Amino acid sequence: MSEFLSENLPKFSSVLSVIAAFFIILGLIFAIAGRANGKKARPIALTIFLGPALVLLLAGLVIPGVRTILFSFMNPDSNEFIGLGNYQWMLEDPNVKTIMINTILWILVVPLFTAALGLLLAVMLDRIKHESIPKALLFMPMAISFVGASIIFKFVYEFNEPDQVQIGLLSAIVKFFGMTPSDWMLSKPLNTFLLMIIYVWTQMGFGMVILSAAIKGVPADIVEASALDGAYGWRLFRNITFPMVKGTFIVVLATGVVGALKVFDIVRTMTGGNFSTNVLANEMYSQTFVQFDQGKGSALAVILFLLVTPILIYNIQSLRKERAHN
């Protein structure tokens, strides 16, 4: 116990003093800058309020982003330009081809399932009593890390030889129905879809919660009027409810695409990218920090960036429209 204290007390005391120092310095700056008045007051206030964020954004995101683009045209150690070599490698390497196909599968399948299942549950939750209990349980996986979720599913996908006890739920269910379970993480291309299930499992709650709020926001008189016109069931959903929540549905889809593109933790934990399950974000990490090829790693990051660009443009346009309305 005493050993534990002597090792860890310094960590706690240093973190507390760092936080205290942060607030004391901030308080001092506020007190001193607050004395300025006249013409200088506004520029000083602006610098202090906005300056730290801008410096951090420039140093942490903008400049590194530009440097990554430059690195993508350079050799592994980033000290010599090699033209389009890293991009040519991507076009020619068969492994990269598998990675691209998997990544496209992820961004096609995962967002659609997450959003559709979220919408289905949101519509049905609206209909039942005590909705808060299932809602909390369905939403809970969002708080679990991808690593934690992967371990949860490692046990679900556990496989033993057919003559032994099956301790994995999936294998047991398959056996129950009289089929032979297989080593799931080695079965292509099923394994990629089994990894996607983990992602859908954690993120579905997001779509469900915000679509549920959108459905509750559909004006009552519109629903009543269309009900008087005889719109029930599927027709009511297709003609009234869905068009009213379509904007939110697209937000859920777009969030899903961005999330699925960046998926890294699940693939790394479950298969390490082996057995044809590799994706772009994991390969970027491997090239950079395992193969130590900053050129190839940066080129993969640039592709990742290019793939999110359409969503980025769409988001800016919708924000613009929204601001024009207000």
Added chain:
Amino acid sequence: MSKKIAEHNPGRKIFSSKIATVVVWAITIIWTVPTLGLFVTSFKSDKDILGEAWWNSLLNPNFSFANYKGVFLGDGTESLSSGVLPYFINSIVITLPATIFPIVVATMAAYALAWIRFRGSNFLFFSIFALQIVPLQMSLVPLLLLFTGGAHIGSVQIFPALGIAGDFAGIWLPHTMFALPLAIYLLHNFIAGLPRDLMEAAHVDGANHFTVFRRIVLPLSIPGIASIAIFQFLWVWNDLLVALTFASGTEEVAPINSKLASLVGQYGSGYTQLSAGAFITIAIPLIVFFSLQRYFVRGLLAGSVK
């Protein structure tokens, strides 16, 4: 009145309530069983885990806390000689500043963008909004190089090597940077919605921006700040990529989530370690989630439905 509310809900006219109840509860059970399985497994001995499926163990229970004790304090195996406790503490030491710093910096920036008029304010807001979608993979390598080697133009050093790679500060800083775009955007939505009269009255009374920020904006923004702080807390606690890149895997600085990830790949780390270790890792986020669920949902809605 209650009849009227019942008539309102569009969902009420799409599904019959019986079908909806059955389907929702069926999916809820499917969604919960995997976590339950891990939970039950984490109390079983290594031999029991392999010899008997967890759903059968529920019928003849033989559970103990031995796995948790071993994983927390060390079980003598090579992969877990001193347990996950040091990593658990690292996670707390990483998460607290990595939540507080970006929220404070973002609240200040959001105030400036919403209530201090200056040329280019709109352009700046849109640029920050755009940054939130840029994959952080775009920043990792150059940022790590900045921490280890500083910045040069030609051979002129324009920025010193910070020497914080592999240090706690070297993890706080990237988390703070990466969190800013989303935090500024969400807090801006919140702070821009505060009543204009209140601000103007304060300025008429002679208050400067610093006073207005401290006395009016901060107290009124607490609900918004709380929900975004919960998000950031969960994000940092659950992060793997930033931890792998900026914290070496050592007991000194690595967080518990990255320790857990390394256990998966390690030869000889058993099911007992994985199941109990996973539950120790997800316990804090789950406690935060269930106790502050309302704020969590509000944070989600602030970002998505507008």
